[in-house]
Amino acid sequence: MNASGFRLSTRFAEVKSSPVRDILSVVGREEVISFAGGIPDANLFETDDFAAAFDYVLTHQAKRALQYASTPGEPELREQVAARLNRQLPTTAEDIQVTSGSQEGLFLVGMALLDAGDVVLVEQPTYLAAVQAFSLAGARLVSVASDDAGVLPDELAAAIAEHRPKFVYLVPNFQNPTGRTMPATRREAVAEILLRTGTPLLEDDPYGELRFDGDPVAPLAALPGMAAQTVLQNSASKTMAPGVRIGWLRAEGPILRALEVGKQAVGLQTAVTDQLAVAHYLANCDLDAHIAKVAAAYGQRRDAMVDGLLPLLPATAKLNRPEGGMFLWAELGGTVNTAEVLPRAIDAGVAFVPGWPFYAADPDHSTMRLSFVTNTPDVIAEGLTRLARAFDW
Amino acid sequence: MNASGFRLSTRFAEVKSSPVRDILSVVGREEVISFAGGIPDANLFETDDFAAAFDYVLTHQAKRALQYASTPGEPELREQVAARLNRQLPTTAEDIQVTSGSQEGLFLVGMALLDAGDVVLVEQPTYLAAVQAFSLAGARLVSVASDDAGVLPDELAAAIAEHRPKFVYLVPNFQNPTGRTMPATRREAVAEILLRTGTPLLEDDPYGELRFDGDPVAPLAALPGMAAQTVLQNSASKTMAPGVRIGWLRAEGPILRALEVGKQAVGLQTAVTDQLAVAHYLANCDLDAHIAKVAAAYGQRRDAMVDGLLPLLPATAKLNRPEGGMFLWAELGGTVNTAEVLPRAIDAGVAFVPGWPFYAADPDHSTMRLSFVTNTPDVIAEGLTRLARAFDW
Numbered sequence: 128m129n130a131s132g133f134r135l136s137t138r139f140a141e142v143k144s145s146p147v148r149d150i151l152s153v154v155g156r157e158e159v160i161s162f163a164g165g166i167p168d169a170n171l172f173e174t175d176d177f178a179a180a181f182d183y184v185l186t187h188q189a190k191r192a193l194q195y196a197s198t199p200g201e202p203e204l205r206e207q208v209a210a211r212l213n214r215q216l217p218t219t220a221e222d223i224q225v226t227s228g229s230q231e232g233l234f235l236v237g238m239a240l241l242d243a244g245d246v247v248l249v250e251q252p253t254y255l256a257a258v259q260a261f262s263l264a265g266a267r268l269v270s271v272a273s274d275d276a277g278v279l280p281d282e283l284a285a286a287i288a289e290h291r292p293k294f295v296y297l298v299p300n301f302q303n304p305t306g307r308t309m310p311a312t313r314r315e316a317v318a319e320i321l322l323r324t325g326t327p328l329l330e331d332d333p334y335g336e337l338r339f340d341g342d343p344v345a346p347l348a349a350l351p352g353m354a355a356q357t358v359l360q361n362s363a364s365k366t367m368a369p370g371v372r373i374g375w376l377r378a379e380g381p382i383l384r385a386l387e388v389g390k391q392a393v394g395l396q397t398a399v400t401d402q403l404a405v406a407h408y409l410a411n412c413d414l415d416a417h418i419a420k421v422a423a424a425y426g427q428r429r430d431a432m433v434d435g436l437l438p439l440l441p442a443t444a445k446l447n448r449p450e451g452g453m454f455l456w457a458e459l460g461g462t463v464n465t466a467e468v469l470p471r472a473i474d475a476g477v478a479f480v481p482g483w484p485f486y487a488a489d490p491d492h493s494t495m496r497l498s499f500v501t502n503t504p505d506v507i508a509e510g511l512t513r514l515a516r517a518f519d520w
Numbered sequence: 521m522n523a524s525g526f527r528l529s530t531r532f533a534e535v536k537s538s539p540v541r542d543i544l545s546v547v548g549r550e551e552v553i554s555f556a557g558g559i560p561d562a563n564l565f566e567t568d569d570f571a572a573a574f575d576y577v578l579t580h581q582a583k584r585a586l587q588y589a590s591t592p593g594e595p596e597l598r599e600q601v602a603a604r605l606n607r608q609l610p611t612t613a614e615d616i617q618v619t620s621g622s623q624e625g626l627f628l629v630g631m632a633l634l635d636a637g638d639v640v641l642v643e644q645p646t647y648l649a650a651v652q653a654f655s656l657a658g659a660r661l662v663s664v665a666s667d668d669a670g671v672l673p674d675e676l677a678a679a680i681a682e683h684r685p686k687f688v689y690l691v692p693n694f695q696n697p698t699g700r701t702m703p704a705t706r707r708e709a710v711a712e713i714l715l716r717t718g719t720p721l722l723e724d725d726p727y728g729e730l731r732f733d734g735d736p737v738a739p740l741a742a743l744p745g746m747a748a749q750t751v752l753q754n755s756a757s758k759t760m761a762p763g764v765r766i767g768w769l770r771a772e773g774p775i776l777r778a779l780e781v782g783k784q785a786v787g788l789q790t791a792v793t794d795q796l797a798v799a800h801y802l803a804n805c806d807l808d809a810h811i812a813k814v815a816a817a818y819g820q821r822r823d824a825m826v827d828g829l830l831p832l833l834p835a836t837a838k839l840n841r842p843e844g845g846m847f848l849w850a851e852l853g854g855t856v857n858t859a860e861v862l863p864r865a866i867d868a869g870v871a872f873v874p875g876w877p878f879y880a881a882d883p884d885h886s887t888m889r890l891s892f893v894t895n896t897p898d899v900i901a902e903g904l905t906r907l908a909r910a911f912d913w
Binding site: 135136137166167177178182190191196228241243245247248260263264327355356369370371379380385389392398399400 | 525526527528530537539559560562565567570571575578579582583584585586587588589620621623624627631632633634635636638649652653656657669686687712718719720728748749757761762763764765772774775778781782784785786787788789790791792793794798820839840
């Protein structure tokens with residue numbers, strides 16, 4: 128007990144602040160080129176369209192936008208989102224729970240399903256903030272061995288048999304942190320195991336629409352039988368803008384009701400202003416055209432980073448070339464510990480995220496995550512020069 | 521396990537949807553006069569000021585408003601909020617954690633402090649949604665006997681000695697559901713006990729500025745020694761507008777860091793658009809004048825409801841006349857069960873909230889909560905006529 132009498136709950140003894148967000152607070156300095164955060168380039172935001180959307184809402188729907196509203200979300204937004212999901216998966220507005228960004232969605236699913244000690248199976252490595260959200264709900268995270276196509280089916284089946292998880296958490300498109308995408312054949316193999324064992328799936332898909340090349344792969348939720356067994360999560364953060372904090376969950380059946388009750392407890396409803404503005408944007412603007420513009424820019428930046436980094440890396444290193452998304456993943460190999468290099472890198476004026484926090488267990492300390500979306504190719508080139516200096520490649 | 525494989529967590533076996541929100545979903549029908557929800561009158565919102573604030577933000581700060589931001593909240597908003605709190609209690613921007621409405625604040629405090637089985641002491645009766653938020657964190661809620669001035673000091677001291685609670689939750693101004701306010705002398709007696717026993721306080725004050733008559737009473741957090749031992753919570757919902765989902769917690773020391781880590785896990789940050797718009801509103805508009813306008817209108821409505829209801833009530837009934845806030849509390853006495861009358865009332869075209877859900881234990885089934893703020897005096901009069909018919913007074 129400290130002088131104030133506050134005794135923190137034990138969950139805070141184990142759950143730490145996100146290392147990524149702590150790094151971000153350090154690299155806010157103008158002179159540091161950041162490859163650290165998954166921060167969209169604000170210069171690509173459709174600021175005029177969003178200004179028009181908010182203007183419409185505050186002019187024509189002000190009393191409603193400023194008032195309390197229902198917990199599942201505004202009908203217009205749920206309908207717009209359902210229509211977009213309908214391109215790949217039959218979806219109605221009633222299947223949608225609006226969330227205050229994807230992070231709240233992860234938290235709500237964890238709260239709906241997890242008791243202390245329950246197991247969640249995750250990829251190796253996996254998305255850091257999901258680990259944080261599930262851990263706060265008391266979960267034990269178990270990694271499933273993965274290759275360049277995602278979780279290995281045999282390993283997944285064995286882990287399900289051993290741990291009887293409450294659910295499996297996957298990011299099948301341009302995964303954070305690795306950038307890898309699960310091919311259709313792997314998705315079919317994974318779905319077959321999930322269906323056979325009755326194991327639910329939380330399919331997190333914030334990046335899927337940000338594809339630069341190659342063909343889209345349908346979500347696991349769209350495979351036969353999987354829709355009722357999957358919570359599918361999307362977000363406005365990567366395709367439109369993160370500052371409005373709009374995400375959504377697609378689900379069917381009783382879990383939707385649990386998600387709604389959880390949402391009541393965590394915050395009653397998502398900001399009505401932002402819900403109506405995003406709904407207006409989706410109804411009146413061309414999101415596909417915007418995404419095409421962003422994907423073209425991000426694709427060039429991916430090339431700038433991959434092509435600039437490859438010749439610098441040591442012979443032990445492995446680097447992928449993701450077909451979309453925001454992140455590169457480098458396995459430097461050997462004895463290098465990227466966390467130990469990070470302070471030198473920041474001194475040299477460049478930031479990245481060491482790979483170890485993305486592992487639920489057995490981290491590979493030679494790994495690092497590099498975001499290629501925030502900076503232009505010129506700035507990327509300068510950042511890589513600094514990176515090479517810090518690593519002494 | 522249902523067909524989908526989803527097995528809900530046990531916390532959802534005990535925590536139900538809010539009865540208030542379920543009633544609200546029923547009474548959305550135009551022909552029902554609702555005294556049920558704590559819904560501000562949207563006709564009193566400063567829609568022009570908020571339209572101008574959002575227009576400024578989306579015109580001059582668009583890239584920032586649409587981007588990710590820091591977890592504690594936007595500096596301008598934290599500074600505006602701190603300046604306002606400074607009227608009663610020395611506060612800096614660093615003491616503020618912005619939340620997505622008060623409900624998220626309640627949830628974050630519960631998550632920061634509560635382990636399964638921990639006790640929270642609450643008033644009898646107390647705010648329903650707080651019960652929900654603390655229960656989801658695993659708490660056991662224990663009621664402290666209360667009179668018209670709030671919790672009874674001797675009973676509070678005895679409950680602290682018996683239960684060693686993690687914290688005490690109080691709504692000292694115009695409490696939800698009873699409308700009662702704790703006088704200064706009672707606050708001093710309560711603070712003395714909390715200080716002597718080292719028991720933290722969550723002081724929830726969404727209504728304090730909505731005072732129609734009488735003199736303001738300083739928050740318990742402003743009493744000597746209490747600031748470091750209290751989390752003080754306010755919100756934009758009752759004084760400005762609920763749709764923007766902006767609330768804030770004032771705290772000091774290590775608990776602020778736990779609240780920030782919890783906020784990361786639950787949603788990274790509150791919508792930047794709304795944070796900047798509320799900050800702009802506070803910096804450029806006259807909130808005091810707005811509150812004076814709203815208080816004048818709500819004061820008339822309180823009188824319309826109290827004066828209209830008193831002659832209708834049975835001789836066994838007790839009714840208060842709150843000096844502010846949004847709610848009346850009626851104890852009808854006798855054998856009446858307000859929950860059983862509610863369906864008849866809705867058939868008659870009027871809604872209220874039965875009192876029983878507001879009790880952590882031993883509910884008085886003859887009680888009911890009536891909101892006087894949503895409707896004009898004429899509509900209130902018609903609603904009371906319908907209410908008398910339903911109760912067969």
